[in-house]
Amino acid sequence: MTLARDQVTHVAMLARLGLSDEEVERYRQQLDAILAHVDRLQQVDTSQVAETAQIGGLVNAWREDVRGECLPVEKALANAPKRRRDHFEVGAIQE
Amino acid sequence: MAHGDAALAAGGDGDAVMTVTSAVSTLDQVMQRWEPVIGLEVHGQLLTQSKMFCGCSADYIGSPPNSNTCPVCLGLPGVLPVMNRVAVEYTVRSALALNCEIPEHSKFDRKNYFYPDLPKGYQISQWDMPLSLNGHLTFTVDGEEVRCGITRVHLEEDTGTLQHAGDILQQARSSVVDLNRAGVPLMEIVGEPDLRTPAQAREYLVRLRQILVYIGVNDGNLEQGSFRCDANISLRKHGDTGLGVKVEVKNMNSFRAVHRALEYEIVRQGRLLDQGQTIAQETRGWVEAKGATISQRSKEYAHDYRYFPEPDLPPLHLSAAFVDRVRAGLPELPQQLAERLQREHGLSAYDAATITAEREDARAFEALVAAGVPAKAAANWLMGEVARLARETRIPLPGSGLGLDGLASLVKLVETGTINGSTAKELLEELYLAGGDPAAVVRERGLGQVSDQAELERLVDAVIAENPAAVADFRGGKEQALQRLVGGVMKATRGRADARVVTGLLRERLAP
Numbered sequence: 001m002t003l004a005r006d007q008v009t010h011v012a013m014l015a016r017l018g019l020s021d022e023e024v025e026r027y028r029q030q031l032d033a034i035l036a037h038v039d040r041l042q043q044v045d046t047s048q049v050a051e052t053a054q055i056g057g058l059v060n061a062w063r064e065d066v067r068g069e070c071l072p073v074e075k076a077l078a079n080a081p082k083r084r085r086d087h088f089e090v091g092a093i094q095e
Numbered sequence: 096m097a098h099g100d101a102a103l104a105a106g107g108d109g110d111a112v113m114t115v116t117s118a119v120s121t122l123d124q125v126m127q128r129w130e131p132v133i134g135l136e137v138h139g140q141l142l143t144q145s146k147m148f149c150g151c152s153a154d155y156i157g158s159p160p161n162s163n164t165c166p167v168c169l170g171l172p173g174v175l176p177v178m179n180r181v182a183v184e185y186t187v188r189s190a191l192a193l194n195c196e197i198p199e200h201s202k203f204d205r206k207n208y209f210y211p212d213l214p215k216g217y218q219i220s221q222w223d224m225p226l227s228l229n230g231h232l233t234f235t236v237d238g239e240e241v242r243c244g245i246t247r248v249h250l251e252e253d254t255g256t257l258q259h260a261g262d263i264l265q266q267a268r269s270s271v272v273d274l275n276r277a278g279v280p281l282m283e284i285v286g287e288p289d290l291r292t293p294a295q296a297r298e299y300l301v302r303l304r305q306i307l308v309y310i311g312v313n314d315g316n317l318e319q320g321s322f323r324c325d326a327n328i329s330l331r332k333h334g335d336t337g338l339g340v341k342v343e344v345k346n347m348n349s350f351r352a353v354h355r356a357l358e359y360e361i362v363r364q365g366r367l368l369d370q371g372q373t374i375a376q377e378t379r380g381w382v383e384a385k386g387a388t389i390s391q392r393s394k395e396y397a398h399d400y401r402y403f404p405e406p407d408l409p410p411l412h413l414s415a416a417f418v419d420r421v422r423a424g425l426p427e428l429p430q431q432l433a434e435r436l437q438r439e440h441g442l443s444a445y446d447a448a449t450i451t452a453e454r455e456d457a458r459a460f461e462a463l464v465a466a467g468v469p470a471k472a473a474a475n476w477l478m479g480e481v482a483r484l485a486r487e488t489r490i491p492l493p494g495s496g497l498g499l500d501g502l503a504s505l506v507k508l509v510e511t512g513t514i515n516g517s518t519a520k521e522l523l524e525e526l527y528l529a530g531g532d533p534a535a536v537v538r539e540r541g542l543g544q545v546s547d548q549a550e551l552e553r554l555v556d557a558v559i560a561e562n563p564a565a566v567a568d569f570r571g572g573k574e575q576a577l578q579r580l581v582g583g584v585m586k587a588t589r590g591r592a593d594a595r596v597v598t599g600l601l602r603e604r605l606a607p
């Protein structure tokens with residue numbers, strides 16, 4: 001399987017990564033190698049193994065519906081790249 | 096001019112502006128040529144105490160900005176979400192009320208996209224193994240039964256809220272984020288594209304909201320967005336079974352907006368198709384002030400979500416016992432209640448539907464009947480005067496000064512003939528907010544109906560004696576003249592006589 005350059009640029013766009021042409025080619029090769037490895041894994045016979053997304057064995061790990069402590073606003077905003085009063089500030093969003 | 100034309104005439108803004116001329120199709124004409132195919136996606140916030148994956152409050156309305164957050168719902172690194180059991184239960188309850196199947200196994204997935212109201216860069220949702228599948232909702236529109244399939248009901252988390260440039264500061268060139276809402280349990284109800292008219296879509300939403308409010312999982316507030324709806328709509332030739340290119344419509348925050356937005360889209364798409372143009376598959380937002388949908392190009396990149404299983408949340412395994420327990424706890428649904436009220440209290444289908452439209456009204460009705468008020472009288476008062484006052488004062492009966500007990504006492508005074516209907520209406524108006532014991536007020540002010548036969552006869556005779564002209568008119572065949580005489584007696588009793596009794600007495604006295 002060979003990954004195309006535009007697949008790499010598409011994934012980069014979704015991940016908000018600005019890649020140079022050089023980087024696109026470098027990551028294309030690296031991702032190609034990873035996918036080749038997955039291709040190998042797919043050759044293993046798993047017909048007798050139940051499909052699962054997790055192997056931890058836990059199910060229904062839920063909590064009761066009880067309120068807990070929230071952070072003070074100052075702490076909540078402590079890592080904000082930008083803030084305006086008690087809000088996080090971001091670039092203008094147009095809907 | 097049909098409604099859709101009015102909407103379209105005001106539209107435009109970046110889209111090709113369409114002007115209405117007599118040569119352009121109306122909604123009715125479009126619908127003769129094209130069949131709308133409508134599917135609705137509804138999001139409802141669940142009425143839990145805490146958020147979906149942390150202990151912050153699920154009730155965030157009115158909290159100062161960013162005061163209802165913690166490391167989990169802020170999406171800080173290294174935190175672990177733990178699901179809220181009640182949110183799972185409420186979703187299953189809703190799914191059962193919508194006739195869904197509950198698979199034994201389900202799981203959560205990450206839906207990846209970047210938007211500033213989503214702190215983690217992904218939303219925890221459910222993709223290929225939702226909590227429920229294959230339900231349906233049936234209802235009636237214009238006498239026709241409509242059955243709309245429910246593809247699935249699944250559970251996810253709400254996002255934060257954004258305020259845009261200009262909302263806060265006039266000169267702002269940025270947006271601001273409040274994460275109080277981020278992580279509130281959100282249930283998504285995906286409907287099949289089984290709806291064919293805006294009216295059907297509206298009724299589907301009304302019924303769905305009613306059910307969710309009845310079963311206590313959602314407060315049904317469209318304005319505040321605790322109950323929200325997106326619509327997918329396409330057109331096809333009548334008789335076709337395939338689907339056309341669908342447009343997703345967002346930002347409709349009232350039933351009326353849904354109806355208007357769908358009408359607008361039907362006309363817009365129909366005219367394009369009539370001109371041989373193709374419909375762009377896109378997301379459009381309803382703009383109430385313009386009465387139009389506007390293309391939201393900014394949202395189009397986002398449809399590649401790269402779902403994958405949420406590694407931080409072990410899967411759900413809901414046993415038959417769990418599902419049975421939730422089913423057993425399901426309260427009476429509005430349709431069942433309406434049928435029971437018809438059966439037990441002899442209400443008409445219309446009255447039963449009106450009384451059960453809001454759960455509070457149905458409860459008030461049952462309380463009145465339990466307090467000894469005849470069913471028909473209870474229904475009439477609730478649907479008439481009480482509904483009007485509740486609307487005008489914006490305070491429902493249970494929270495009013497008069498309350499249920501006061502109304503029961505007032506209606507019983509009418510039923511026993513102690514006061515007449517118009518006195519009762521005046522008292523209701525006066526006591527609705529102020530409160531008070533109607534029986535005591537009637538005693539204190541002497542508002543009791545004049546029911547002493549001898550007293551009434553004396554007053555009737557006096558009015559006859561004082562109005563020879565009206566008497567002559569009536570005897571001469573002018574039936575309306577009797578009303579003048581009845582009015583005279585009512586005036587003499589300051590409205591406290593039973594008009595029917597007075598009319599009977601007058602006829603008796605004036606009989607040839």
Ligand SMILES: [Zn+2]
Nearest residue numbers: 149151165168
């Ligand atoms: Zn939190």
